[in-house]
Amino acid sequence: MQIKDVLLAPGNGAFFYDDQDAIKSGAIQNGFIYVGAPRTPGFKSIRIPASSLSVGLVLTDDAVVWGDMMNVQYSGAGGRDALFDTRQISNLTSRLVAPRLLDVDASQYLDACGKVFEPAENQRLPLAIEYGVSQALLRAAAHIHRTSMAEIICDEFNLPLPTRRVPxxxxxxxxxxxxxxxxxxxxxxxxxxxxxxxxxxxxxxxxxxxxxxxxxxxxxxxxxxxxxxxxxxxxxxxxxxxxxxxxxxxxxxxxxxxxxxxxxxxxxxxxxxxxxxxxxxxxxxxxxxxxxxxxxxxxxxxxxxxxxxxxxxxxxxxxxxxxxxxxxxxxxxxxxxxxxxxxxxxxxxxxxxxxxxxxxxxxxxxxxxxxxxxxxxxxxxxxxxxxxxxxxxxxxxxxxxxxxxxxxxxxxxxx
The missing domain is CATH 3.20.20.120 (Enolase-like C-terminal domain)
Incomplete structure (x- = not known):
């Protein structure tokens, strides 16, 4: 089954992005905010509301499956990707990722991920894009095969169906x-x-x-x-x-x-x-x-x-x-x-x-x-x-x- 359109919807993460370097350096909390100048590139204040971007895949049967892109709380720290920029991620997804999505077989999960996430100009795609789009592709495969996302993973990686609860x-x-x-x-x-x-x-x-x-x-x-x-x-x-x-x-x-x-x-x-x-x-x-x-x-x-x-x-x-x-x-x-x-x-x-x-x-x-x-x-x-x-x-x-x-x-x- 093919993907016939790609939708994008801005959203909110469930917490905040925090400048870990500034906090470790002694920034003082005042209520819920931190007082002081940010130290990590991209941060305009030490604590800012987390943003996200949803990517929706419209399948040929008109079903829409979604995945969400975002970065982690302490973005830009410890070798991590920089602070999430909704506009930049949206532009890159529309320009580069969406055309790739329209050209893959959504029923073949790992194969689709491999094709969509190929490097662009010798650079890996932002990890937030990989994360959100791979969720949407997993839901697409589950929808097509009328099964759970877990069963798609088990099938693709040759794993037995699980029975144990994960703590x-x-x-x-x-x-x-x-x-x-x-x-x-x-x-x-x-x-x-x-x-x-x-x-x-x-x-x-x-x-x-x-x-x-x-x-x-x-x-x-x-x-x-x-x-x-x-x-x-x-x-x-x-x-x-x-x-x-x-x-x-x-x-x-x-x-x-x-x-x-x-x-x-x-x-x-x-x-x-x-x-x-x-x-x-x-x-x-x-x-x-x-x-x-x-x-x-x-x-x-x-x-x-x-x-x-x-x-x-x-x-x-x-x-x-x-x-x-x-x-x-x-x-x-x-x-x-x-x-x-x-x-x-x-x-x-x-x-x-x-x-x-x-x-x-x-x-x-x-x-x-x-x-x-x-x-x-x-x-x-x-x-x-x-x-x-x-x-x-x-x-x-x-x-x-x-x-x-x-x-x-x-x-x-x-x-």
Whole structure:
């Protein structure tokens, strides 16, 4: 089936784009805004509302399927694409991508992605375009084959139909105490992120952070239902390295000390330090992982910064430079490459976390669910937005609906 027209519709991301460099450099919050001058190119203020752009594919039966383009919250940081520019992305999509879409067979997902995402003038297309268009193409293939998006992924990558539920990870934003309680009451699998993105939140010597970790563990025991035992996952945005120092041994020592405050819990520490380049990140994260493994620690290292593209993910996984890789979907680009990234992690026995950003939309979140379930990732992010209720509902409900469909398929096949 062919695509006969391409529609574009401007939209909103579910949160804001933030200048990470300015925030790390000490920008002060005043209410919801940050005060001070931006530091990252493209930002006119430190915090700006996230924008998105929907791309709709009109199929020959007049059905319209959609995907959403956007960039991540901390655009332009850690080697990521620059801040999302709706006008620029719209012009490039109309001029270059739309003609390609009109010339592909929408029923053949990977083949269509390969043709549409060919480099232009020896440059890769903006990752936001790959991300949104690949969602729309996945929905097109699912519509044509009268199946779910997850089943298209399974068919294209020769994967068995999944049966296992993928654990869901929620993030608290700045409303830590209230949102931690919400997560515990809703029995979220992995929590709470914590948004430890400034010296104030990390504290001198990490004291403020450690107290927060301890509180989350205590609160889980206080109000969680009997038997509830989540994974505790904290994103520290490199602050262990900034405050403790960039020596792997010191970082590992500190992480073990944090783990000791929540005995019995598995502890994920995301982005413990930024060593300045992908190569340095791999080398030093590998050392931290090795130290923790040798100690038999329940702490695990999660890589985010400096691990953006499919090739980055391959390098980290092959080097065993993390226990868990965040596959940040808009940074990877085509959602087909996110599938490849999960499979690379599995081959190398490294955990695969299908993440993303609070700046995403309901459509991109739902597509990510199908991808995560199809590839049987180790966990996936509740998104979009920075609240708990909406994101957990969107991702959790989509997963439950999908598993109901897949279970019915499996039952019919057995019968």
């Amino acid at each position: 869901i990870y929620c993030q608290s934003g700045d409303a830590r105490e209230i949102n931690v309680d919400k997560m515990i009451l809703k029995a979220v699998d992995v929590l709470p992120h914590g948004l430890i993105n400034s010296r104030q939140k990390f504290g001198v010597g990490g004291h403020t952070f450690m107290e927060f970790v301890k509180r989350v563990g205590t609160r889980t025991h206080e109000i969680g239902h009997p038997g509830y035992h989540p994974v505790l996952h904290f994103d520290v945005y490199g602050w262990i390295g900034q405050e403790i120092g960039l020596e792997p041994q010191l970082i590992a020592d500190f992480i073990c000390k944090v783990a000791d405050t929540v005995p019995g819990f598995t502890l994920n520490i995301e982005s413990p330090a930024d060593f300045g380049s992908t190569r340095a990140q791999i080398e030093n994260y590998g050392k931290i992982v090795s130290i923790l493994n040798n100690r038999g620690s329940r702490a695990r290292i999660v890589v985010d910064e400096r691990c953006n593209t499919l090739e980055d993910i391959r390098l980290f996984a092959e080097a065993q430079a993390a226990h868990l890789v965040q596959i940040k979907t808009p940074d990877v680009g085509s959602i087909a490459d996110t599938a490849r990234a999960v499979l690379i992690c599995k081959v190398n026995k490294v955990g695969a976390y299908v993440g993303g950003s609070c700046t995403e939309t309901d459509l991109s979140a739902q597509a990510s669910v199908h991808l995560a379930v199809a590839t049987q990732a180790d966990m996936m992010l509740a998104k979009p937005g920075m609240g708990v209720d909406e994101a957990f509902s969107i991702v959790g409900n989509e997963q439950n609906r999908l598993l109901a469909i897949l279970n019915r398929r499996a039952t019919k096949n057995v019968g």
